[in-house]
Amino acid sequence: MSVSTPVRPQLSDLGPIAQLRAGRLARRLPQLMVGLVLYGVSLAMMVRGALGLAPWDVLHSGFIRHVPITLGQAVVLFSFVVLLLWIPLREVPGIGTVANALVVGFSADATLAVLDQPDGWAARVALMVVGVVANALATALYMGAQFGRGPRDGLMTGLARRTGMSLRLVRTGLEVAVVVLGLMLGGALGIGTVLYALGIGPLAQLMLPWCIVDLTPPPR
Numbered sequence: 001m002s003v004s005t006p007v008r009p010q011l012s013d014l015g016p017i018a019q020l021r022a023g024r025l026a027r028r029l030p031q032l033m034v035g036l037v038l039y040g041v042s043l044a045m046m047v048r049g050a051l052g053l054a055p056w057d058v059l060h061s062g063f064i065r066h067v068p069i070t071l072g073q074a075v076v077l078f079s080f081v082v083l084l085l086w087i088p089l090r091e092v093p094g095i096g097t098v099a100n101a102l103v104v105g106f107s108a109d110a111t112l113a114v115l116d117q118p119d120g121w122a123a124r125v126a127l128m129v130v131g132v133v134a135n136a137l138a139t140a141l142y143m144g145a146q147f148g149r150g151p152r153d154g155l156m157t158g159l160a161r162r163t164g165m166s167l168r169l170v171r172t173g174l175e176v177a178v179v180v181l182g183l184m185l186g187g188a189l190g191i192g193t194v195l196y197a198l199g200i201g202p203l204a205q206l207m208l209p210w211c212i213v214d215l216t217p218p219p220r
Contacts, residue, residue: 009214012146016095019147022215028145031213032096033103035141040072040107042138045131047071047108048117049124052190054135055175055182055197056152062185072109076102082151089158094148101151128192135196136203143204144211 014022046053053061060074069077079101083093118124142150149157152174160170175197183189 009209009212009216012215014094014146014148015092016148019095022146024213024215028147028213031141031211032099032145032147035138035143035145035211036096036100036103037107038134038141039100039138040075040104040109041111042131042134043071043075043104043108044111044115045127045134046192046196047112047188048115049127049131049192050117050188050190051124051128052192052194052196053188054200055179055193058182058187058189058193059178059185060182060187062182062187065186070109071112072105072107075105075108079105079151082155085155086151086158089155089162091154091158092148093151093154096142096145096147097149097151097154099147100142104150128195132192132196132199133203136200137207139200139204140207140211144208144213146213146215 012022043054043057046057047061052058056078057071057075060071060078063078064071064074067074083097083101086093118127143153148154156167156171156174159165159174160167163170179187179189179193
């Protein structure tokens with residue numbers, strides 16, 4: 001008698017209508033929102049840790065030094081700018097893509113409004129480390145909800161598909177570019193940026209299988 005090995009649920013590449021028709025919305029929609037809110041919270045934690053930001057947030061923090069908007073508003077603005085770059089890449093946004101563009105920035109601003117920067121180094125390091133781990137969990141949650149990629153992730157996958165380059169190479173190139181541009185604008189670079197760059201991929205990959213909602217129809 002053979003024992004079948006359980007198949008792990010996989011990420012699906014669905015359009016907006018198919019994402020809704022796939023079902024399990026009572027699980028997937030709350031998971032999506034929790035993931036996006038947590039993403040903004042984790043961003044704010046790294047800001048208050050003041051030991052360096054994620055690559056894209058280096059750009060956001062530099063931009064707001066020259067434009068009278070908040071960090072969260074910069075996240076929203078750049079999300080929609082990046083979505084414009086999806087058009088020539090023929091990427092199709094999902095429900096989670098648009099939600100990502102809005103919710104993360106608002107959540108970051110709300111958290112920054114109530115979270116002060118601590119004085120001690122230990123507390124700042126803790127905020128940085130917990131921020132990176134929380135960001136990985138947030139990524140796994142919103143991606144696992146199966147409502148599509150975020151704007152920046154879609155830019156990465158679209159460029160990889162159109163150029164034939166590996167995802168790792170495209171991601172590295174994008175993150176180096178936004179960090180350099182952010183530094184030119186006066187953005188915040190530090191050890192937290194290095195920790196994020198080294199840790200976010202392995203952590204998110206570790207957590208993602210726990211968070212993927214299985215959309216496979218049950219056997220009849």
